[in-house]
Structures are given as structure tokens and as C-alpha cells.
Amino acid sequence: MQTIDNQVENKKKIKTYDQKEWIKENLSYKKDSGSWAWILHRITGLALIGYLFLHIYSLSPLTEGKAAFDAKMQQFTTPFFMVLEWFLFAFVLFHALNGIRIVIVDWADGAKYHKPLYRLSWIVGIILFLGMGFLMFSYEIGVLTK
Amino acid sequence: MYKYRASKNSGSKSWVIQRITGIALVVFMIGHYILMHYHPDSGHTYEAVLSRMQYSWYRIIDLSFLVLGMYHGLNGVWNIFRDYNLKPWQNITVLSLILILGIAFTAWGFTIIFSIPYVDTLSLSGN
Secondary structure, X not given: OOOHHHHHHHHHOOEOOOOOOHHHHHHHOOOOHHHHHHHHHHHHHHHHHHHHHHHHHHOHHHHHOXXXXXXXXXXXXXXXXXXXXXXXXXXXXXXXXXXHHHHHHHHOOHHHHHHHHHHHHHHHHHHHHHXXXXXXXHHHHHHHOO | OEXXXXXXXXXXXXXXXXXXXXHHHHHHHHHHHHHHHOOOOOOOOHHHHHXXXXXXXXXXXXXXXXXXXXXXXXXXXXXXXXXXXXXXXXXXXXXXXXXXXXXXXXXXXXXXXXXXOOOOHHHHOOO
């Protein structure tokens, strides 16, 4: 039973949500696999749109003809850049596979299997990632295993 | 009682298009990776790019890929900002930046693709 004073008090307390501590708030939540899927999907998505801008910039030597483009591509086929490309593939794989999982959950009655689907997407992703590494660095692997 | 900002627009159209473009991008990406990497040179030499760009349909596919990717990515970024209760001026600023950067980089991509010449097939083989 609320007294008149309490009712007046409650009406004065308009709840707004506090954004000042949002990082700490978010980090304090107990995270299970679905939370990780959500935050990693967001992080990989941001990385990929940033990469898209970089990709357009890095292909601009195409406007300057063969010499400029080939020179720039020589830079990008050094081992350092190839490792970066490999990690980019990891980001692409996670975002794509998790995205497929989201579409299955949303549209193909996949909510029943969302956790097994998540585990499956990790397994498929790791297999494809290692396979790509084997393809990209086949020469170096050959040298190391002689 | 909550203070909130509401909109008549449920956002359902962009939700659906985000998923549809996502699926389309998976298909495009598989093709993109295969084409760029079936041989170490296939994505990294001017000749390889030039020979693919001789086909107009290839250019159209490539440009659609760019537009879809830009839309999906920038819509995603906008969704992240929509999670935060931005004031109207912040909303307008963020949206304008997203639109301007998106249109600018898409236009740049278009000019790059259009700048690749159509060549006589004999000159491709160096004769």
C-alpha cells in the first residue's frame, strides 16, 4: 500500500538509463557463448568495414596503370602483409559464419540449435582458417619441413 | 516511466535488407576469394585484373559487390550507433558522416573500375 507521499516520490523518479559507465556495465555482465558471438560479430564487422575503405584506397593504383599497380602489389605480397591478410581472413570467416548462423536462427527455425550451430561455425571456421594458411604459406611450410 | 525516443519507422525494412545483403555477400565473398587466390598472381598483377575487366558483366558484378558491401557495412555501423541514446544533433552528425564516407568511397571505387581500359586482346599477350 503506497502512501500519497510515496506515490509522489515515485512519479518524480523518471528512469533514464545511464550511459556514462557503459563500458564498465557491459564488462560486468556474466558472458556466455551467445554474448561472445554478439560482441565478436560487432567487432569483426567494424574491422571489416574499416578494411573495405582501406581496400578501395589500396586498389587506387589501378588508375595509374601497370607499373604503379604492380609495384604496389609487390609490397602487399611480402610475408608481413600476407600474415595480415591471413588474419583478415579470420575476421571474414567469423563474421560470415556467425552471420549465416544468425540467418538460420532468424529464418530457418534454428533457435532450437543455436548453440550447436555456434560450435559448428567455430569448428568450420578454424578448419578453413588453417587450410587457407596452408595454401598461402605452402612455400614457407615446404622450406621448414625439408 | 521511461523517457524514450520513438519512431513510427520500425526499422523492419533495413533489418530484412541487412540479412539479404549478408547472404549475397557470403556468395560474393566465396567467388572473390577463389578468383583472387587460385594462383598467387591472380589477384596481384595488373594483367590478371585487366583480363578480368575486359568483360563488362564482370565489371557490373564487381560494382554490385561494392555497393552491397558498402550498404551492409554502413548499415551495421549505423545500427551500432542506434544502440546508444544519441541526441538529435548527434544522430544527424553520425548519419551524415556515414553517408558522405559511404558515397565518397563508393564513387572512388566506381572511378577506379571505370578507369581500367578495354584493350585489344593481342596486346594482352605482349605482341
